[in-house]
Amino acid sequence: MQVTLKVFRYNPEKDKKRHYKTYTLEADPTDQVLDLLEKVKNTEDGTLSFRRSCAHGVCGSDAMRINGVNRLACKVLVQDVGNKITVEPILGLSVEKDLIVDMEPFFDNFRSVMPYFVNDDEPPQQERLQSPEDRARFDDTTKCILCGACTTSCPSFWANSEYLGPASIINAHRFIFDNRDKAAEDRLKILNDQFGVYRCHTIYNCTDACPREIEVTKAIGEVKKAIVTGRLS
């Protein structure tokens, strides 16, 4: 089948203005949108810039807007979106070149919520045991691959990138609700800040955007509840 691929282009060293370039390609319905971008890069314009690594929905590097919706280019097939496809960079972060945005503000926010295990108690001989029920409390948020699709689909983040954003909050959630961890209070304090969870207006864009089908808005709600009640259960 023939596919029309309209791609956002911007090279700050050469272009005065952001613009779109359209390519007409032969494709199979089962081709990934990422395959189309590779085809353009390999056969039409080697300067086209985008991030990718695994091509299997694992590394999270190829989040972009595909027909106006945040998706991973390696997880969207031509047959999912039809033969007219528009590809643009994710919103709320500055464009460095074409589909590549500056992810540093996103990772700064992520780092600020202590997204790591804290427990200074003497470790047991073998392992820190946990019941399946306790493990289940944060199972969903362990699935995050930090692609940024959720945070950059959030109007509160578009308005102010100091808002920690859904991805940071769910990565804090993963440790807050882990009963082996000892720093939940510190994280809840960070998230209770003016740029924390209360910037979330429960719009659900983040849940719709997540390629791992994490219930992002629900997890944010659990963090809000923990702050208000002072309890984790």
Ligand code: FES
């Ligand atoms: S290239 Fe790794 S998630 Fe798409």
